[in-house]
Amino acid sequence: MQEEHASRGKPNKLAKETSPYLLQHAYNPVDWYSWGEEALERAKKEDKPIFLSVGYSACHWCHVMAHESFEDDEIAKIMNEHFINIKVDREERPDLDDIYQRVCQLATGTGGWPLSVFLTPDQKPFYVGTYFPKEGGHYNMPGFKTILLQLATAYKSKKQEIEAASGEFMDALAQTARDVALGAAGKASLERSILDEAAVGLLQMGDPIYGGFGQAPKFPNASNLMFLLRYYDISGMSCFKDFVAFTADKMAAGGIHDQLGGGFARYATDQKWLVPHFEKMLYDNALLAQLYSELYQITKAEKYLQITRKTLDFVIREMTHPEGGFYSAQDADSEGEEGKFYVWSKKEIASILGDQAATDIFCEHYGVTEGGNFEGKNILNVRVPVSSVGLRYGKTPEQTAQIIADASAKLFAAREKRVRPARDEKILTSWNGLMISGFAKGYGITGDQKYLQAAKDAVKFIETKIVTGDGRLLHTFKDGKSKLNAYLDDYAFYTGGLLDLFAIDSRQEYLDKAVKYTDFMLAHFWDEKEENLFFTSDDHEKLIVRTKSFYDLAIPSGNSVAASNLLRLYHYTQNNSYLDCAVKIMKASAKPAAENPFGFGQMLNTIYLYVKKPVEVTVITRNDHSSKMAEWLNQQFVPDGINAIVSTNELASLQKYAYFKGRVGDGETAFVCRNFTCSLPIKSQQELERQLTPS
Incomplete structure (x- = not known):
């Protein structure tokens, strides 16, 4: 630059x-x-x-x-x-x-x-x-x-x-x-009625024609969509799940989704998700990878698995530091023009493909015309389903899908030769925490080791390059320099990533770090008077006001994620102070969240976890980590689950935590605890499924 x-x-x-x-x-x-x-x-x-x-x-x-x-x-x-x-x-x-x-x-x-x-x-x-x-x-x-x-x-x-x-x-x-600080709003009891009021209100805000919320510009609002999935879980009412799937399908088909390279732009400038503001932010792709993973867990629809894969593959390919951290953003502009890297003329597509039938099929599927849909060029968006295109051209759906896939690969290769948008190579601890969660969830549904490795490498990057000698997190790293004391979001999001990684690969180091950073956060960010968390630490540079954030918009708030972390950590550690702090944060936010759910999606997810009462699921695997029960568990939608998947040789080191005390496994063994009572050792996937299936 x-x-x-x-x-x-x-x-x-x-x-x-x-x-x-x-x-x-x-x-x-x-x-x-x-x-x-x-x-x-x-x-x-x-x-x-x-x-x-x-x-x-x-x-x-x-x-x-x-x-x-x-x-x-x-x-x-x-x-x-x-x-x-x-x-x-x-x-x-x-x-x-x-x-x-x-x-x-x-x-x-x-x-x-x-x-x-x-x-x-x-x-x-x-x-x-x-x-x-x-x-x-x-x-x-x-x-x-x-x-x-x-x-x-x-x-x-x-x-x-x-x-x-x-x-x-x-x-x-x-x-x-x-x-x-929300304390003035009155502290509400943490009851199911909060979730009922919020879910109904949020669904009423939904766009029934194109999905999402509001008109234009339109943002993904992943936290709100994930809350509606949790409300579907607690209520059994399919309309909430269906709206999320409808929205996810519209986003995936739209121009906001990079049809060739994967990944999502920050928002659409129109109601239909067609014309994006072409910048790609790490946090959007982190949160949307989690959303599509959860939709796959619920529906088992292959399309959601593929969208998750494409999103995570994009991050690995284009947003990852050689040593493992994740970059912040890609610009909207290249060569001084917004979106130039992503748009196409029909003539250019025909020239690259060199086959009239393939060109016709590709262009019909993706709505490509001579006149274009964006300043004379075309933003690829799914206009005609594969099955309908196939019927018109006398092809089976499988043949049509293969033609489109082959054409997409050629066009992607051609696009790679264009001048790329600039990339912001700052590595932010907070956004990396969200992305670690995205890769952990992606590994869970795919079993693909490269996603697990990406999450592990990011943790290693942060621990070796963005942590001070005395164990304090910093906020940002670039060009070999880490700087700025970490904010609440850094501690909360990174701890959340560690806990999501621990849930699918239960190594002591991840839980130890989650506890360490949470203890630091409570010591330096906690407001004793309002009983919630400041955005900056008590030894931060003095500014004109010390703010707090509770609103979950494009990114969740630090208070919301911290409350979720504290609740989960309570179950792993039985440290009552974690539960007390989580409840205080939730109570201060519950009434506003019920009345204005659009700005409190992640807080509502945390309140859901508390109201539903977490179910603790432990799978003890063989020392080679192979486990049919673990694979099955990772593919299930258990949003109230406090999970651990631990090999027998790592179990001893985790005995210091209350969750693991007395746990022994002879070969592959599982335990399910709910309402503070535990099952007998479970030896089969069928029995684990029976224990986790609502009666």
Whole structure:
């Protein structure tokens, strides 16, 4: 990225950073700083306002604003003269992004990236927005140049007004910090009625025509869909499962799903899932791999197995560091055009395939036309089922599927020769935790060792490269450097990944690490007053407010995942403090989750686990890890399961944990415990199935 801009002149201070997003701006004429003491002290010393610009490397409109304004000499001159300019990668500093996104929501009713905030030297906001064009006029948007000049003048001549505006923001921020703690909402009892109200409300929000929630833009919202699967489990009502399957099918058929290479884009710009915002984020693919794995467990439909495989194979192929960690994102743009890497003309497809029949079949299946469906080109999306295409061309479904598969392989090989979108090679502990869970679930349903190995390699990467000498997690790694104390999401998501890996490969080291990081989290993030978790640790850099997050949107919240981890760890360890903390977090969130389920999918999953009462399933395998019962268990949908699959030679080391005390296995043996009572040793898959089948 640096080389691209080297011709434009001298690098600014961002050239020393590792973040791909910051490096994208290293040759701007703007005198950018990264967030830190140097910039903040200069603002105070010179009494200049701060312009804070927050974005991320795969953000299309961040690129647009950069090109229009930050690469413009006239704009840069104004910025450099009147402001201290700070660039922040939201993925590196989610704490800063969270604070100032809340400000944007308060001021405008919406948020997003690029985030543009004007601050006093003591970091207090007084004006905020998102994307601003260089010149105003279109869509009634003010021009960035005008805003800069007006705010520079106001800061010098209307200090009282600036102070009043920042004071109002700070009062409102303090109130939101209290509100989001949810304690004021009233702590509800953890009862089935919470799940009933939430599930019905969520289903009513669903789009019955195209699946998903809302109109456009449309996001996968995987946590909400996984909650509806759990509600199907506890209620037995098929309409909840059917809606999830319907949504998953629509997403898989749409342009949001990379039909050739696998993986999902971040969202669709339309209601039909056709036109994606082409960036691919690690967290979406981590969560969707889990969703499709669960759909396979429920339905045993081969299509969900294949989608899971394609998604995980994409991550291994394109998003994995040679030593095992997972990269953050792929850009939407290549060669300066959004989606150019992914779209096709019909003529190009015909030329590559060189066979008219194959071209006709492929194009009919994927809706390819001369006119295209996106700026004159075609986004591949499944328009006509394989069986219907086969009938038209006199082919069996098997023959048709093979023709499409062969054509897809040729087109994928041709696409690989194109200029690729940029890749953000930051490795974030939090998102890696989600992806470890995705690979663990994928291994469970496929039995494919490469997925288990991918999860193990990611754990090894984090433990060797993103953990300090005293055992503390850091947030991010790139170019050989790890930095920034970990946030709540890092501790929660990574612990969740360790527990999901432990459930299918029960090695002591994974449970030991899960306990260690959970104990650190409770010691340094727990709020004794509100009885939940802060986003930052107690020894974090002091910012204008110490926030909390409970909302499960594109990514689950740290509090939601932490509560789930604590609940699971209680069953493995019988440490009552884990259960107490989990219950406190759930109780604070239960009433809002019932009333506004769209923002609490993962919290509802945790409440489900508590209300249903977990079933503890242990399979003791032979020392070679072969086990028919383990294979069968991994393919079942048991969302209330606290599982362990452990070989006899590893069992002794786990005896220190209450879950494993007294467990012995002679060959392949299983145990099922529910309602705090346990079965006799189980010696056959049939008996295990009988024990786990609802009566």
